[in-house]
Amino acid sequence: MLESALRGSRRYWTLITGLLVLIAIGAIAYAGQFIHGLGLTGMSRDVVWGLYVSQLTFLVGVAASAVMVVLPYYLHHFKAFGKMTILGEFLAITAVVMCILFVTVDLGQPMRFMNIFLHPTPHSMLFWDTVVLFGYLTLNVIISRATLRAERAGMPPPKWVKPLIYLSVPWAVSIHTVTAFLYCGLAGRTFWESAILAPRFLASAFAAGPALLILLALVVRRTTKFDPGLQAIDKLAEIVAYAMAINAFFILLEVFTTMYSHVPEDIAHYTYAYLGLHGHTMLVPWSWASVTLAVVALVLLIVPRFRRNHKLLVFGCIAVYGSLWIDKGLAMVLTGFVPSPLDDVTQYYPTGRELLIALGIYALGALVLTVLYKIAISVREELQA
Amino acid sequence: MERRSFLKWAGLGALGTAAAPLATAIQKSAPHVQPAAGELKAKRWAMVIDTRKCLKERGCTKCIEACDQGHNVPYLFPGRRLPLLSNPKHEVKWDWKEPFDHVFPELSGPFLEPAKKEEPTLVMCNHCDDPPCVRVCPTQATFKRADGIVMQDLHRCIGCRYCMVACPFGSRSFNWEDPRQYFAPWTPGEPEANPDFPTRTKGVVEKCTFCAERLDVGEMPLCVEACAKVFAPLGTSPAMTFGDRDDPKSPVAQILRTANVVRRKPELGTSPNVFYIL
Numbered sequence: 001m002l003e004s005a006l007r008g009s010r011r012y013w014t015l016i017t018g019l020l021v022l023i024a025i026g027a028i029a030y031a032g033q034f035i036h037g038l039g040l041t042g043m044s045r046d047v048v049w050g051l052y053v054s055q056l057t058f059l060v061g062v063a064a065s066a067v068m069v070v071l072p073y074y075l076h077h078f079k080a081f082g083k084m085t086i087l088g089e090f091l092a093i094t095a096v097v098m099c100i101l102f103v104t105v106d107l108g109q110p111m112r113f114m115n116i117f118l119h120p121t122p123h124s125m126l127f128w129d130t131v132v133l134f135g136y137l138t139l140n141v142i143i144s145r146a147t148l149r150a151e152r153a154g155m156p157p158p159k160w161v162k163p164l165i166y167l168s169v170p171w172a173v174s175i176h177t178v179t180a181f182l183y184c185g186l187a188g189r190t191f192w193e194s195a196i197l198a199p200r201f202l203a204s205a206f207a208a209g210p211a212l213l214i215l216l217a218l219v220v221r222r223t224t225k226f227d228p229g230l231q232a233i234d235k236l237a238e239i240v241a242y243a244m245a246i247n248a249f250f251i252l253l254e255v256f257t258t259m260y261s262h263v264p265e266d267i268a269h270y271t272y273a274y275l276g277l278h279g280h281t282m283l284v285p286w287s288w289a290s291v292t293l294a295v296v297a298l299v300l301l302i303v304p305r306f307r308r309n310h311k312l313l314v315f316g317c318i319a320v321y322g323s324l325w326i327d328k329g330l331a332m333v334l335t336g337f338v339p340s341p342l343d344d345v346t347q348y349y350p351t352g353r354e355l356l357i358a359l360g361i362y363a364l365g366a367l368v369l370t371v372l373y374k375i376a377i378s379v380r381e382e383l384q385a
Numbered sequence: 386m387e388r389r390s391f392l393k394w395a396g397l398g399a400l401g402t403a404a405a406p407l408a409t410a411i412q413k414s415a416p417h418v419q420p421a422a423g424e425l426k427a428k429r430w431a432m433v434i435d436t437r438k439c440l441k442e443r444g445c446t447k448c449i450e451a452c453d454q455g456h457n458v459p460y461l462f463p464g465r466r467l468p469l470l471s472n473p474k475h476e477v478k479w480d481w482k483e484p485f486d487h488v489f490p491e492l493s494g495p496f497l498e499p500a501k502k503e504e505p506t507l508v509m510c511n512h513c514d515d516p517p518c519v520r521v522c523p524t525q526a527t528f529k530r531a532d533g534i535v536m537q538d539l540h541r542c543i544g545c546r547y548c549m550v551a552c553p554f555g556s557r558s559f560n561w562e563d564p565r566q567y568f569a570p571w572t573p574g575e576p577e578a579n580p581d582f583p584t585r586t587k588g589v590v591e592k593c594t595f596c597a598e599r600l601d602v603g604e605m606p607l608c609v610e611a612c613a614k615v616f617a618p619l620g621t622s623p624a625m626t627f628g629d630r631d632d633p634k635s636p637v638a639q640i641l642r643t644a645n646v647v648r649r650k651p652e653l654g655t656s657p658n659v660f661y662i663l
Binding site for chain 2: 036037038039043044045046048049103106107108109110112113115116118119121123124125126127130182186187188189340341342343344346
């Protein structure tokens with residue numbers, strides 16, 4: 001099947017070349033960081049994690065969201081998702097690959113990565129996060145390969161793959177739950193210390209992931225002969241609407257609990273994110289942009305007339321993705337560090353190099369996704385021909 | 386291969402398989418390192434810092450200097466070697482001073498005079514009974530010894546900095562850059578680094594070790610020793626006391642029994658072993 005990724009139109013190869021250039025730029029930027037250390041990033045003693053770990057957190061959600069097509073299709077036999085499922089699974093694979101890369105570039109001693117497996121530590125949530133991420137990657141690679149091969153041969157998926165598919169459903173929930181546990185189990189980091197963090201992560205994941213999937217499906221539909229199905233897109237839009245509303249509800253619950261209880265330590269973090277603390281306002285425009293985009297997204301998605309209009313749906317999905325990327329891929333991690341345990345306010349600005357490395361990883365993700373989608377689409381086109 | 390020689394080799398193999406666990410068991414039962422003759426031992430090491438005494442020597446930073454010099458800590462004092470550091474946000478700190486209201490915000494009431502709020506207060510790793518840093522470390526690079534000292538295996542650390550996120554006291558430092566580039570002789574003519582203590586590499590997390598390497602050879606921690614030197618000519622007991630919390634006869638245990646001591650953020654349940662008299 002892989003050979004179909006090596007045959008493509010001029011447009012396909014232009015895209016591949018462009019992504020390879022971005023990956024090369026990212027790799028060169030990373031070489032510098034590898035040699036000189038993480039001092040070349042904007043992170044500091046007080047803001048210990050930055051853009052890289054934020055992207056990990058956000059992309060774990062994108063990976064987990066594949067369950068939103070897998071579950072209706074395999075557990076509820078919702079046939080309209082038949083063609084969408086493989087796109088969801090390939091998106092999950094891509095997202096996990098990017099997660100693993102983002103963890104790796106964040107390490108001070110990346111050559112020692114395997115120490116996590118050489119010295120397994122069950123009481124560390126980071127150990128479990130690595131385990132569930134690698135497990136989820138393996139599951140999705142096996143499942144998507146088996147189902148796609150079967151489809152090409154015109155046969156139903158092999159029987160042995162069914163239990164793996166069922167296993168992948170709770171596993172998807174687990175990857176994001178464990179990622180939330182990285183944060184919410186830390187005494188003294190009050191911004192994250194919330195039992196609702198895992199459900200909030202899942203809600204935002206089930207909004208952002210399917211929103212991205214809708215956008216990808218629309219692109220695939222427009223640029224290839226493969227049609228993931230309009231009914232599937234409409235159903236996904238409903239899922240995004242529900243998940244986005246639930247996420248907004250969860251955020252408001254957090255805001256109420258913090259603000260009404262009047263605990264100064266807890267309020268300080270929210271003050272930093274939304275109003276600025278001691279004149280430090282770096283996150284403020286981002287936070288309000290996220291809120292604004294969320295409101296726009298909710299209006300476009302909840303009103304059926306807007307949601308069913310695919311031009312508006314595109315804007316709705318971009319708004320969802322943008323809002324949640326800011327919320328989880330930026331603000332969630334950074335806000336937790338300000339103020340610091342010693343009550344200092346240190347701001348974090350990613351350096352140019354950090355941005356290039358992140359861009360390189362996103363380009364690599366786009367490359368993996370392009371190749372995987374090319375394979376899936378070739379199989380479908382073969383079948384249609 | 387003949388049957389005879391096959392049996393011989395198989396027999397040897399079986400013997401080897403049986404001998405391997407035995408050898409491991411013998412290895413485990415034998416002490417890996419011969420303890421030094423004067424090694425200081427404790428059930429649980431602890432420190433008491435009497436800030437009232439420390440204040441008498443206002444501006445005194447002998448404890449910090451001794452620690453930084455002895456442990457090749459690249460951060461030094463403003464005016465001394467700080468300009469060499471490219472970015473103060475990257476400081477490595479083992480023990481240092483913070484304004485009182487940042488160390489004990491709950492004890493800095495709204496009416497406390499500003500001078501009191503800003504009083505420099507010594508902080509370091511608390512060597513907690515239940516250390517969150519040890520709990521979160523994915524490789525057990527940071528671990529707790531039987532005597533309570535929280536240590537760091539700098540050769541195993543992968544530099545994920547999760548311990549820094551978990552520490553509620555900000556007591557851990559990451560080597561954002563190669564620390565060796567900031568070494569310079571303390572006094573002209575001396576070597577750049579203390580040859581008796583290992584220097585570190587970029588990309589690992591480090592912190593105060595209660596001078597485990599000195600306790601092993603029967604010496605008190607550098608900061609405690611430096612503090613004692615400051616107070617010796619004054620004829621009073623020093624601001625820092627170090628010893629076995631669980632030995633009723635130790636000076637630390639005696640202070641803990643009789644004085645009103647406080648610890649940082651006791652509500653978090655980490656149970657710090659650095660105690661303060663305010």
